[in-house]
Structures are given as structure tokens and as C-alpha cells.
Amino acid sequence: MIVESRGERFAIPQISVVELVRARAGSPSQPGETQSESVIERINDTPVLRLRERLLPLVNLDRLLGLQPASGNAAAADTDTASTIVVAQVGPAQLGLIVDRVFDTEEIVVKPVAPLLRHIGMFSGNTILGDGSVIMILDPNGIARASGVADSREERESTHLPAVSSISADTERVAMLLFRAGDQGLKAVPLSLVARLEQLPRERIEYASGQPVTQYRGRLMRLLPMSGEIDPARTDVPVLVFSDHATNDGIERRMGLVVDEIVDVVEDRLQIELCHARDGILGTAVVAGRATDVIDTSVWLTRAEPGWFDHAASTLAEQGRRVLVVEDSAFFRQMIVPVLQAAGYSVTAVPDATRALALRDAGRMFDAIISDIEMPDMDGLSFVRAIRAGIAWTSLPVIALTGKLGERDVEIGREAGFTDYVGKGAREALLSSLRQCLSQNTDQPPETLQLVA
Amino acid sequence: MTTQTLAPPTTGSFADLAMSDQEDMFVSLTLADQLCGIPVLAVRDILGPHTITRIPLAPPEISGSLNLRGRIVTTIDLRCRLTLPPPPPGMKQMSVVVEQAGELYALLVDQVSEVMSLPRRQFERNPPTMKPEWARFSSGIYRLQDRLLAVLDVARLLDLSTAIK
Numbered sequence: 073m074i075v076e077s078r079g080e081r082f083a084i085p086q087i088s089v090v091e092l093v094r095a096r097a098g099s100p101s102q103p104g105e106t107q108s109e110s111v112i113e114r115i116n117d118t119p120v121l122r123l124r125e126r127l128l129p130l131v132n133l134d135r136l137l138g139l140q141p142a143s144g145n146a147a148a149a150d151t152d153t154a155s156t157i158v159v160a161q162v163g164p165a166q167l168g169l170i171v172d173r174v175f176d177t178e179e180i181v182v183k184p185v186a187p188l189l190r191h192i193g194m195f196s197g198n199t200i201l202g203d204g205s206v207i208m209i210l211d212p213n214g215i216a217r218a219s220g221v222a223d224s225r226e227e228r229e230s231t232h233l234p235a236v237s238s239i240s241a242d243t244e245r246v247a248m249l250l251f252r253a254g255d256q257g258l259k260a261v262p263l264s265l266v267a268r269l270e271q272l273p274r275e276r277i278e279y280a281s282g283q284p285v286t287q288y289r290g291r292l293m294r295l296l297p298m299s300g301e302i303d304p305a306r307t308d309v310p311v312l313v314f315s316d317h318a319t320n321d322g323i324e325r326r327m328g329l330v331v332d333e334i335v336d337v338v339e340d341r342l343q344i345e346l347c348h349a350r351d352g353i354l355g356t357a358v359v360a361g362r363a364t365d366v367i368d369t370s371v372w373l374t375r376a377e378p379g380w381f382d383h384a385a386s387t388l389a390e391q392g393r394r395v396l397v398v399e400d401s402a403f404f405r406q407m408i409v410p411v412l413q414a415a416g417y418s419v420t421a422v423p424d425a426t427r428a429l430a431l432r433d434a435g436r437m438f439d440a441i442i443s444d445i446e447m448p449d450m451d452g453l454s455f456v457r458a459i460r461a462g463i464a465w466t467s468l469p470v471i472a473l474t475g476k477l478g479e480r481d482v483e484i485g486r487e488a489g490f491t492d493y494v495g496k497g498a499r500e501a502l503l504s505s506l507r508q509c510l511s512q513n514t515d516q517p518p519e520t521l522q523l524v525a
Numbered sequence: 526m527t528t529q530t531l532a533p534p535t536t537g538s539f540a541d542l543a544m545s546d547q548e549d550m551f552v553s554l555t556l557a558d559q560l561c562g563i564p565v566l567a568v569r570d571i572l573g574p575h576t577i578t579r580i581p582l583a584p585p586e587i588s589g590s591l592n593l594r595g596r597i598v599t600t601i602d603l604r605c606r607l608t609l610p611p612p613p614p615g616m617k618q619m620s621v622v623v624e625q626a627g628e629l630y631a632l633l634v635d636q637v638s639e640v641m642s643l644p645r646r647q648f649e650r651n652p653p654t655m656k657p658e659w660a661r662f663s664s665g666i667y668r669l670q671d672r673l674l675a676v677l678d679v680a681r682l683l684d685l686s687t688a689i690k
Binding site: 080137138139183186187188189192194195198199200204205206207208446475496 | 590
């Protein structure tokens with residue numbers, strides 16, 4: 073949903089919008105006044121709204137974001153004009169956002185905010201609207217945190233806090249989409265893997281060869297109901313759209329995972345605590361304080377589109393091979409790990425070289441290592457030098473993952489000890505390089521094999 | 526609104542400045558009448574005036590985001606970054622798009638002029654008396670025939686933790 077405050081537009085995720093209320097400022101039940109409109113009241117300086125026998129805490133979006141009034145008249149929007157209140161659900165609590173106008177809803181492609189802006193904490197992403205303009209997507213959770221709904225801090229004081237408190241935010245935090253499908257339990261998928269969220273009306277669901285499909289952006293897209301079937305009683309269903317542009321055949325693969333309900337988008341550490349190889353579930357993690365099943369996207373993708381990872385078709389050589397991924401960016405880890413897993417590798421991922429070396433010192437063994445080059449603290453070059461200088465992992469193939477593919481960079485990398493160089497995001501190149509490295513390694517005389525054991 | 530693509534993405538670094546006879550290519554631009562240059566290999570695009578969406582609560586150097594053919598690009602106000610006064614009202618600023626760690630950034634400047642090939646022997650280090658707010662972001666000076674060109678260090682410009690003060 074697109075809202076406007078002080079002449080600037082923002083998007084609010086539709087899933088967190090409960091309802092819209094028209095209200096104006098003033099005191100209630102003045103003589104001769106019709107009661108058709110709700111009235112914003114104040115306690116000291118805190119705006120609240122009576123909504124169905126409850127007090128709803130309100131937040132002025134313009135104050136929260138420090139927006140300057142579009143006109144010179146600062147007080148106008150506060151006291152006289154009727155405003156619209158967007159009632160948003162934040163976890164168990166509700167919060168009213170005072171905005172100037174509400175526009176229509178638009179389909180949104182969530183893109184992560186630039187690294188320079190992540191500390192702000194008020195935005196869950198940004199997107200480009202149909203008219204080509206860029207718009208920031210408000211994060212109701214961030215707003216709740218900043219305005220004290222989440223932890224009853226005082227609003228005024230805390231508007232400055234998020235910048236400070238989240239600046240040190242762990243890079244490990246991952247934005248996750250929470251939803252329900254099939255049973256009552258919460259399920260989660262890393263948001264970065266989801267291309268779009270759609271609310272698909274019943275009449276747009278068609279059947280081809282007994283399988284539900286929909287016409288989506290000019291092409292047919294297969295729908296996969298996570299619970300097994302699409303509830304015929306529903307007028308519309310939420311759909312998680314996955315899309316993937318294969319590097320080798322240029323075909324865009326798409327799939328719509330039909331779920332029962334989209335619950336929230338939260339940012340939390342993705343730490344899978346209970347691992348069970350249940351079908352299509354990676355394991356259970358505590359996300360935003362609640363036990364949540366993290367789905368194994370690759371399983372669902374292949375189920376809908378058996379050829380999804382065809383370009384990554386696994387051969388026996390890959391089965392069960394252990395790969396260590398060292399990558400500081402959570403985003404790239406999320407990109408790489410499912411791809412490798414889908415290709416049949418058993419993957420361990422760590423965010424930095426120190427932790428990778430700790431695994432080595434703890435006696436863990438792998439068949440190959442994939443490492444980022446640009447990392448804080450110990451970079452990939454020092455890391456590979458440390459490996460080559462050690463004993464346990466000395467002869468392992470180490471593939472560099474990097475944005476720098478210049479001749480000199482590759483040269484330096486090879487000198488440091490990297491076996492191969494692959495560009496970031498070049499999924500196919502990574503898989504073929506890995507295949508190559510591993511087959512070379514098995515060709516080698518038993519000394520390597522002894523080390524593996 | 527004009528958009529022209531300059532160089533294909535390559536890795537731009539000019540670490541070997543000391544090597545004599547070679548020439549380096551720069552995109553020249555002006556900021557409050559000062560001629561500056563950005564290594565052409567770092568430049569992905571040049572943009573005319575664009576609609577920029579302001580980002581509330583962002584640091585003052587960040588003037589907002591713009592849409593570059595479907596990619597969201599964070600825009601850095603170089604005047605603000607270099608502690609120059611804001612541009613005169615009505616000035617249509619242009620931007621130079623650079624890439625860092627897979628992310629695009631648009632550097633807002635007064636005017637982009639041309640691509641220059643400059644011989645390294647005309648290159649000099651920053652004069653020691655240069656104001657720190659400039660010395661921090663300039664990797665050196667080229668002596669042109671009639672003007673001086675300050676080479677801007679893109680990585681430092683984008684590292685907002687390199688504080689102004």
C-alpha cells in the first residue's frame with residue numbers, strides 16, 4: 073500500500089495493514105458534531121485513537137521520519153486537516169500510522185536497501201513503482217521499535233535510537249518471510265530468495281494437465297500449493313513467486329508457491345537448531361521468538377519444475393561431497409548454499425575466515441572450499457595462504473568467489489594458492505569449477521584420499 | 526534526461542601510479558567550479574538530472590535513491606560530501622554512476638565534461654596544505670595546461686564512515 077506524508081511517498085507491506093481509519097484532530101463529542109469520523113486525541117503530547125473500545129497508539133509518520141512540511145505551515149497537518157490512519161499489525165500489537173494520504177496498492181518487488189542505509193532500521197527495502205519512481209518500503213517492526221510500541225520506550229527519545237542501536241547490527245541477521253501453509257506452525261523462507269509476493273484471485277488460477285497454473289506476466293507459471301491443494305473455498309490465495317534466470321540457457325524459470333497466509337517479514341538470525349530431514353523443510357529455527365520451520369526452497373522449486381536446477385544437474389561425483397563456504401555476506405551465502413545443496417553437495421557455511429580456520433583446527437574435513445576474497449579482518453588471500461601453509465587442508469581445492477576478475481587479480485589469487493576463480497553470482501561457472509576441482513582431486517594418488525579420511 | 530554508457534564493467538584500480546609514461550583516463554567533472562576527475566574504469570554511467578527519492582533519516586550526504594533502468598541506485602551529494610555549499614537554486618546537477626561491491630552509487634556533481642587521457646608525469650600528490658576535507662577524498666592532482674584537476678577517490682567517497690570532521 074502506498075501512503076503519502078508531507079509530500080513524500082512510502083510503501084507499507086500490505087500484509088501488515090489491518091485497516092484504514094479516517095480521523096481528524098480535536099476533542100471528541102463537541103456539540104453539534106457528527107460522530108462519523110474518529111478523532112485523534114492526545115495524552116500529554118502522545119496521539120491516540122479510540123478504536124472499538126480500545127486505545128490505539130498512534131505515530132505521526134512525518135515526525136518519526138523527520139520529514140519537513142511540504143508547505144511552510146508546520147502545525148497544519150497536525151491539528152486541522154483530517155488524516156488517514158493506517159492500522160498496522162506488529163507482532164501481537166497494533167499501531168496506527170498517521171499519514172496524509174493513502175494511494176492504491178501496488179505490486180511490489182522488494183529489493184534490499186543499499187548497505188549505506190541499512191543502519192536506519194525504518195525500512196525493510198525499497199522498490200520501483202510503475203511510474204518509475206523509487207520508493208522506500210516502511211518496516212512496521214522498525215517503526216514499532218522506534219516508536220516504543222515494541223518495548224514501551226518513550227517515542228520522542230527513541231526516534232533517535234534505531235540509528236545507534238542497530239548500527240552494530242550483526243551482519244548475520246537475515247530478512248525472513250514468515251507464513252503458514254498446511255498446518256498451524258510458522259514457516260519461514262529467506263526474503264531474498266522470494267522474487268515477489270502476490271495475492272492471486274481464484275479466477276486467475278487455471279488447470280493444465282491437472283496442475284494449477286496461472287498466467288503471470290505474459291507467461292504460464294506453475295503453482296505449487298504447499299499444503300497439497302488449493303483450498304477451493306478461498307477467493308484469493310497468497311503466492312510466493314520464485315524466479316531464477318539461468319545463466320546457461322537464458323530461460324527464466326518461475327514458480328509460485330501457494331501458501332495459506334503470509335504472516336510477517338522479520339529480520340533475525342537464521343540459526344537452524346533442530347535439523348530434521350523432513351520433506352522440504354531444512355529444520356526449525358527460532359525466528360522472532362517463535363519456533364519456525366525454515367523451508368528448503370530447492371526442494372519446492374524442483375518439485376514444481378523438475379528442471380529447475382537442470383543446469384546444475386548433479387552427477388555421482390557431487391553426491392555427499394563436503395564443501396565449505398566462507399562468505400561474509402549473508403545474502404551471497406543464501407544464494408550459494410541452496411544451489412550447492414541442490415547439486416548434491418553437503419554444505420557448511422561460515423561468515424569469516426577465522427571461523428573456517430577454527431573448523432580446520434577442530435579437525436573438520438572438507439572436499440573443497442569456496443571462499444570470498446573481499447572480507448573484513450582476514451581476506452580470502454590471507455585465508456588461502458593460511459590454508460596452504462597449514463597441514464590438514466593444504467591440498468584441498470579452494471575456489472575464489474569474487475567480483476574482481478581482472479587478469480592481475482586472478483594472477484595474485486593463483487599465487488596466493490587459489491585453485492580457481494569464479495565471479496560472484498556466476499552459479500553455473502561455480503558448479504562446473506567445483507566439479508572440475510573435485511574430479512582432479514580424486515584423480516590424484518592416495519595421499520589426498522588419506523587426508524580426506 | 527540523457528544516459529550514455531561509457532565503459533563496460535571492469536575492475537578499476539590505479540595502484541601503479543608511479544609507472545611513468547602511461548596515460549590514465551578520467552571522466553572530468555566540476556564541483557563548485559573546481560575541476561575533478563574520476564578514473565574512467567570506475568564509472569558505469571553518466572546521468573542527466575534524475576528524479577531522486579529522498580530517504581528520511583539518512584546521513585546528509587545521501588541525497589536519496591534513483592531508478593537507473595530498474596536498479597535502485599543510492600545517490601551521494603558530492604557537494605555535501607566535500608563540505609561545499611549547496612548548489613545554486615535551479616542548477617540541474619548530473620551524476621556519475623560508480624559501482625562498489627556489486628552496488629551502484631550515483632555521485633551528484635555540478636557538471637560532467639569529458640573523458641580525458643592524462644599522462645602520469647603530470648600527476649602530483651596532494652599539496653600538504655590542502656584542506657583535510659579535500660585531501661581525504663583526493664588521491665592527487667593533475668597539472669593540466671590551464672587548470673588543476675583533483676582526482677577523486679571513489680572508495681573513500683563511498684565510505685561514509687570516513688567522516689567529514
